[in-house]
Amino acid sequence: MSSSSFFGNYRSNPAIFQLKSHYLYPMNALIDYLLQFGKLNAEEINLVQSKFYAVIIQKGDYFSEAGKTAKQIAFIKSGIIRVCFFNNKGDEITRYFLDENNFAVDLNSYNTQIPSSEYLQAVSTCELFVITREQMEELSEAIPNWDDIISKIIAKALVEKVTRISPMLSEDASTRYLNFLKQYPKLANRIPLSMLASYLGITQSSLSRIRRSI
Amino acid sequence: MSSSSFFGNYRSNPAIFQLKSHYLYPMNALIDYLLQFGKLNAEEINLVQSKFYAVIIQKGDYFSEAGKTAKQIAFIKSGIIRVCFFNNKGDEITRYFLDENNFAVDLNSYNTQIPSSEYLQAVSTCELFVITREQMEELSEAIPNWDDIISKIIAKALVEKVTRISPMLSEDASTRYLNFLKQYPKLANRIPLSMLASYLGITQSSLSRIRRSI
């Protein structure tokens, strides 16, 4: 089966649609990921698979946008998403990148239902498994373990982000770049220079110079 | 009642002790904080108060240390704690500061029970309400809402940290300092220059020059 027959596509005007028969489809990556954080029986796994739906977003598309309220969570099956915002100088800053086997959500907006100030944008074409807040609520009521699994995932993901970002302030730009290459060896060549530079907190030209010097 | 009769003190060799009669003591700040995230009835509030115990740690003392496994969570009634680590150059870096009405815990170590790589140190004398992992477990089993309240608190605190730290990379040092003054107006004069400089990602002398220029 080609992925295009499985993944819905909502390029410019995101009309996410849900496919009818879920049990056929390979959400193994999602299920494997969830099982790292708690137990789910076969029945629960089926239920989970029935609530997520497959979506493709193209490079440049937004999964969620500043000013809108986040109503969905995505599990990234493939592709790269970046989380970004505009600073007070008007520059677009990349907060962090998310790649395969991670959840992507504007958590603040999702939790509070207040319009967000950050964007989640596909850096490359992404295959996602998406779930809405309402469907999450249904899983929460049907699966005793669910809230525990999700809160563990959230805490781990956020601690990782703090742990990864905070040492960067005390490093020079070359060190930050080299560490990025170590931490995300697969990403460096798939991300435009401008996005990587804003993640590293330097200008495009500085990053270009750093690349040359290595 | 003087605070010294309420707060236990474990200056050099932390032998935390629990006081017998909790209902007398002012954990209002803690309870008010918890109630922002979910409901607790009077009985549950009493139970919560019985599980936390009051502790004072002096300036310079560690609440938790790198290399040890975190077994406690502290609610800061008064004082400032900083979370710090050593980078690969051997410099001590402050990841962030925590002040009144916040929980302080090495979350990664607390959750995984793996020795941590960060320190939680009192920047000033701190009055804490402390709870152990075992006592948390008891609250979790006794109070249906408990896990939900705690996971909301954790998610909110971590999202705040990511949101606060990540714009700093794209700002120059003066801007970071000025924003720090805005965000923590009460802290600036209570924190040694060296700790603040490492939080801002600059040297002591740079920070000193920036102060002069303002």
Added chain:
DNA sequence: TATTTTTTTTGCCAAATGGTAAAAAGTGAA
């Protein structure tokens, strides 16, 4: 108070990074 210790400020110069704009390289479409 006097003395020691710690913290902060300052001066010097070197190194890193920013800002701008132009050139070069890469990409995609006709």
Added chain:
DNA sequence: TTCACTTTTTACCATTTGGCAAAAAAAATA
């Protein structure tokens, strides 16, 4: 292929920040 467009590299100089060490100020201690 050629053309238009986007992305990356390069060059120039100004500004910021670091590294080091000494001086000054502040805080702790006797």
